[in-house]
Amino acid sequence: MKNDKIIKLLKTAYSAELESVQNYLANSVWLDGIRAREVSEALAADVTDELGHAQQIAQRLKQLDACPPGSMDLERSQKNLQPSKDPTDVRHVVEGSLAAERDAVYTYREIIEVCDGVDPVTQDLAVRILADEEKHRTLFEGFLKSLDRDKAA
Ligand SMILES: [Fe+2]
Numbered sequence: 001m002k003n004d005k006i007i008k009l010l011k012t013a014y015s016a017e018l019e020s021v022q023n024y025l026a027n028s029v030w031l032d033g034i035r036a037r038e039v040s041e042a043l044a045a046d047v048t049d050e051l052g053h054a055q056q057i058a059q060r061l062k063q064l065d066a067c068p069p070g071s072m073d074l075e076r077s078q079k080n081l082q083p084s085k086d087p088t089d090v091r092h093v094v095e096g097s098l099a100a101e102r103d104a105v106y107t108y109r110e111i112i113e114v115c116d117g118v119d120p121v122t123q124d125l126a127v128r129i130l131a132d133e134e135k136h137r138t139l140f141e142g143f144l145k146s147l148d149r150d151k152a153a
């Protein structure tokens, strides 16, 4: 079984998971100051989740007879999730993380759609990962709401 579109989307998702691992790791360590701890802890926990997703996708790629890309072949796109010069800029990290989670939700929904009636195993994997990404997205939406409320107060 070989479906180029599914494999391409899985590679995109794999790249994004590993990019999230790198940026969540850096930001979780770099963040500092009031209100930073909760966000920092959430990011540190997500590093494990996203790495787990990357591992599952790598396994699935292999099952589809495709090699998981090495570092030189990984796409990079999370410009707004680069650690800020100002380590107390919690909003920057929350907004960047939220954008990454929204992108992830979009990608897994696309995989689910493309796999429909074609590849139920990959589709099932994407459904399970999507559930995690929606959970992450909700968490960062909550952080953003509380930052907005603090600003308004
Ligand atoms: Fe993920």
Ligand SMILES: [Fe+2]
Pocket: 046, 050, 101, 104, 132, 133, 136
């Ligand atoms: Fe996520």
